[in-house]
Amino acid sequence: MIISIIKYGMGNVASVKKALDKLGFPSVITDNPDEIRQSDFILLPGVGSFAVGMENLHLSGLVELLTDEVCQRKKPFLGICLGMQLLADYGHEPHKIKGLGWIRGEVVKMQLPDHLRIPHLGWNNVQVVGLDNHFFSEFSGKDYYFIHSYHLKAKDSEDVVLTADYGIPIVAAVRKNNIFATQFHPEKSQNAGLALLNKVIKLNAQM
Amino acid sequence: MLKCRVIPILTFNGFALIKTKQFATNARMVGNAVQAARVFNARNVDELVFLDVYASDQNRKINLNVVRSIINECYMPVGIGGGISSIEDIHNLLAIGADKVILKNVMIKNPNFLNKAANIFGNQCITLSIDAHKVDGEYYLYNRLGKTILLRDFIQHISKYNFGEIILNSVNHDGMMEGFDLDLIKMFEKNIKVPIVVVGGAGNPEHFKQLFSETSVEAAGAASIFYFTQYTPQDIKISSSNSGKPMRIVNQSYPQVN
Amino acid sequence: MAYQLRYCTKCLFPETKPDLFFDESGVCSACKAAELKFAKIDWKQREKDFRTIIDQFKLRDDQIGYDCLIPVSGGKDSTYQAYFIKEVYGMNPLCVCFETTRETELGRRNLSNISKMGIDVIHFHKNYPAYRSMVIEGFKRVGDEMWPNHSGIFTLPILVAIKFNIKLIIWGENPQQEYGGPWESIENHTLTRKWLEEFGGLLGNRIQDMIGVDGLTVKELTPYFYPTEEELTRAGLVSIFLGHYFFWDARKHLEIIEKHGFSVKEDGPVEGTYNNYENLDEEMHGLHDYLKFVKYGFGRATDHACIDIRNHRITREEGLKLVKKFDGKYPKLAVKAFIEYSGLSKEEIDSVINSFTNPVLFKTKADGTFMRNKKGDLIRNFPIR
Numbered sequence: 001m002i003i004s005i006i007k008y009g010m011g012n013v014a015s016v017k018k019a020l021d022k023l024g025f026p027s028v029i030t031d032n033p034d035e036i037r038q039s040d041f042i043l044l045p046g047v048g049s050f051a052v053g054m055e056n057l058h059l060s061g062l063v064e065l066l067t068d069e070v071c072q073r074k075k076p077f078l079g080i081c082l083g084m085q086l087l088a089d090y091g092h093e094p095h096k097i098k099g100l101g102w103i104r105g106e107v108v109k110m111q112l113p114d115h116l117r118i119p120h121l122g123w124n125n126v127q128v129v130g131l132d133n134h135f136f137s138e139f140s141g142k143d144y145y146f147i148h149s150y151h152l153k154a155k156d157s158e159d160v161v162l163t164a165d166y167g168i169p170i171v172a173a174v175r176k177n178n179i180f181a182t183q184f185h186p187e188k189s190q191n192a193g194l195a196l197l198n199k200v201i202k203l204n205a206q207m
Numbered sequence: 208m209l210k211c212r213v214i215p216i217l218t219f220n221g222f223a224l225i226k227t228k229q230f231a232t233n234a235r236m237v238g239n240a241v242q243a244a245r246v247f248n249a250r251n252v253d254e255l256v257f258l259d260v261y262a263s264d265q266n267r268k269i270n271l272n273v274v275r276s277i278i279n280e281c282y283m284p285v286g287i288g289g290g291i292s293s294i295e296d297i298h299n300l301l302a303i304g305a306d307k308v309i310l311k312n313v314m315i316k317n318p319n320f321l322n323k324a325a326n327i328f329g330n331q332c333i334t335l336s337i338d339a340h341k342v343d344g345e346y347y348l349y350n351r352l353g354k355t356i357l358l359r360d361f362i363q364h365i366s367k368y369n370f371g372e373i374i375l376n377s378v379n380h381d382g383m384m385e386g387f388d389l390d391l392i393k394m395f396e397k398n399i400k401v402p403i404v405v406v407g408g409a410g411n412p413e414h415f416k417q418l419f420s421e422t423s424v425e426a427a428g429a430a431s432i433f434y435f436t437q438y439t440p441q442d443i444k445i446s447s448s449n450s451g452k453p454m455r456i457v458n459q460s461y462p463q464v465n
Numbered sequence: 466m467a468y469q470l471r472y473c474t475k476c477l478f479p480e481t482k483p484d485l486f487f488d489e490s491g492v493c494s495a496c497k498a499a500e501l502k503f504a505k506i507d508w509k510q511r512e513k514d515f516r517t518i519i520d521q522f523k524l525r526d527d528q529i530g531y532d533c534l535i536p537v538s539g540g541k542d543s544t545y546q547a548y549f550i551k552e553v554y555g556m557n558p559l560c561v562c563f564e565t566t567r568e569t570e571l572g573r574r575n576l577s578n579i580s581k582m583g584i585d586v587i588h589f590h591k592n593y594p595a596y597r598s599m600v601i602e603g604f605k606r607v608g609d610e611m612w613p614n615h616s617g618i619f620t621l622p623i624l625v626a627i628k629f630n631i632k633l634i635i636w637g638e639n640p641q642q643e644y645g646g647p648w649e650s651i652e653n654h655t656l657t658r659k660w661l662e663e664f665g666g667l668l669g670n671r672i673q674d675m676i677g678v679d680g681l682t683v684k685e686l687t688p689y690f691y692p693t694e695e696e697l698t699r700a701g702l703v704s705i706f707l708g709h710y711f712f713w714d715a716r717k718h719l720e721i722i723e724k725h726g727f728s729v730k731e732d733g734p735v736e737g738t739y740n741n742y743e744n745l746d747e748e749m750h751g752l753h754d755y756l757k758f759v760k761y762g763f764g765r766a767t768d769h770a771c772i773d774i775r776n777h778r779i780t781r782e783e784g785l786k787l788v789k790k791f792d793g794k795y796p797k798l799a800v801k802a803f804i805e806y807s808g809l810s811k812e813e814i815d816s817v818i819n820s821f822t823n824p825v826l827f828k829t830k831a832d833g834t835f836m837r838n839k840k841g842d843l844i845r846n847f848p849i850r
Binding site for chain 2: 011012014015018019022047048049052082115117118119120121122123124125143145147148149165166185187188189190191192193194
């Protein structure tokens with residue numbers, strides 16, 4: 001099994017690979033269509049703005065490829081941070097721009113109570129939501145590392161599997177069939193994060 | 208709920224880790240950077256900050272091999288600072304796995320660079336290092352560029368720019384292990400909207416308890432306490448947790464005495 | 466490349482040595498302390514001070530009890546301390562030895578020699594698997610397979626002193642005085658908990674960090690936990706450095722104790738240096754010393770040359786020759802012993818050593834691996850000047 005870590009100029013790939021290496025999952029950092037198609041699992045990381053992220057995906061010709069691989073061919077997929085936000089219909093950073101549209105919803109700037117600082121930066125605990133999501137129960141209550149100023153407002157609540165609280169409810173992770181994505185950084189969340197990566201990849205590798 | 212962070216600060220002189228007292232030049236050599244990173248990763252610290260403190264003075268760039276070997280030890284976020292002044296510098300550091308870059312001189316010399324960098328990389332990876340020096344009762348922005356800048360003017364000025372976090376360091380309390388400069392924080396915490404990491408003066412867990420309960424700050428950095436005393440980050444977090452602050456505590460059993 | 470690596474102008478210590486300070490003329494704090502030692506300190510007064518202290522604690526011959534406690538290793542320094550307190554000051558010390566990792570035959574003999582000098586010795590045989598777990602973890606985590614030993618040798622004597630109700634503990638040299646440290650620490654004459662945390666060689670790791678390693682519990686780590694503040698205050702312990710009160714001269718001490726049964730290595734120098742009377746008791750000391758070399762750029766031979774320079778036995782030039790010949794050689798014997806002890810392979814061990822090797826101090830190839838000469842030694846980026 002080989003995981004393709006999508007390279008699209010939005011940082012973060014080295015850390016993700018390091019985590020996968022530690023867990024023993026072979027991976028390749030790539031933007032090459034053949035390598036992506038031949039891989040068994042697609043991982044989309046990313047930090048930075050929604051607009052630049054989408055622009056880079058378009059420039060690399062990856063939008064159609066990824067949509068085909070993930071939505072049509074149902075290849076297992078994990079998105080991290082910006083890699084989760086880009087799945088939305090629209091983003092607003094810095095202006096309204098179309099996303100991949102795999103998960104219904106929009107990414108907007110967080111409107112927080114006055115006393116809370118922005119970005120949402122640091123370790124926060126997640127809660128499992130949805131009746132069906134016993135797969136994620138072992139992650140409930142654990143702390144993961146968040147760093148973002150924009151957040152996903154999901155249209156379909158069934159897509160949301162983990163939430164966090166930062167004055168307002170934050171979507172921490174979404175799941176839809178073969179798509180799984182986290183707002184937080186599991187590759188930066190030490191043992192808790194590595195355990196989650198391990199479980200998600202192992203589960204999806206069987207699909 | 209967001210947890211309060213306890214962050215070891217590693218200061219590097221180009222060869223090895225050092226520790227200053229009140230930013231004086233005769234710094235104390237404290238050891239090997241990779242070793243420190245490894246210990247802190249094993250201790251499940253919340254984050255790590257690594258600063259090459261003489262890079263700008265010596266007109267050189269931070270050694271990427273050293274940075275890479277440190278980041279390789281860490282499965283938590285790492286912030287890197289030291290002589291960063293160009294988009295290429297930031298790109299190089301993020302490419303080897305740094306999560307945040309920490310800027311100091313460039314924020315004084317060319318603050319527009321902050322917006323430029325934030326637009327390219329996202330503001331969450333841009334952290335500013337603000338060193339406060341108290342002289343005759345007044346706070347100044349400490350710098351080795353020969354500029355006299357009142358801290359309150361600077362904070363007003365820099366708040367207009369785009370960045371994700373501030374590390375607020377007290378020159379006077381640095382290395383003294385007698386507590387954080389709470390006056391400094393209380394003076395400026397309302398003027399700063401982004402997360403603040405307070406550094407300078409930690410000597411025992413009580414200091415952190417005090418900081419978290421008397422100010423709105425939710426993150427503290429420290430160094431001397433970890434080199435020279437019996438306290439570990441876990442000791443600090445358990446102490447603060449016992450006083451009601453939300454802390455991230457990774458399971459470990461502790462002796463009942465003490 | 467950064468600026469040039471500074472070396473002390475009087476001895477051969479590099480600025481990368483932890484806790485070392487340099488003055489404006491480039492002289493290190495160890496040399497400055499030595500100057501004090503030779504010229505400025507009033508040793509007669511110090512001896513008087515010492516007498517004043519021990520007179521407070523010395524029991525009469527018709528009383529039950531120990532006058533003081535001396536931590537020993539079986540090495541020359543602690544053997545000398547034991548001899549000195551017993552023979553010269555006529556006291557009845559209790560000697561406490563925290564067993565080293567892998568004792569040498571010579572170390573065993575020298576330790577039992579102490580009891581032959583007329584002294585009670587407690588030789589603490591530690592929980593082997595627990596200690597071994599910490600040795601391996603210490604090696605991997607902080608690059609020091611002797612880590613649990615540092616913790617044990619400073620903590621156990623305190624615990625024993627409290628149990629036996631002995632108030633005075635006599636340590637040997639003040640390492641900050643002999644090897645350089647912050648000025649306050651050089652003048653320091655007591656060894657407190659803070660001293661252990663700051664100077665005990667714990668390399669940033671603490672005993673709490675070992676809980677859970679290989680399932681180690683707090684209970685199993687009992688001899689490594691320092692007593693609480695309350696226990697210490699109640700016990701009224703006084704810990705002093707003998708080196709603060711008496712001029713410390715290792716070679717002179719050696720001459721004396723060799724007359725009292727102490728044996729040195731007969732078949733050549735100890736691994737990593739040029740003398741045959743240091744670190745005789747521990748089989749794997751060479752690995753600890755080599756790790757120091759790769760981290761900081763100087764090894765045991767440098768330590769010894771600097772001491773000999775400061776004691777006016779050799780010149781700096783002669784010292785430089787010795788260092789070039791003996792310093793920083795790969796410790797084949799110690800590594801062989803460590804392979805047997807730990808079960809790690811040579812590749813694993815070398816990989817850990819490499820991870821602690823400073824890439825600024827030693828030459829690397831384009832791929833980041835370290836260059837070595839024909840003998841397999843690392844090549845310095847900054848030759849000693």
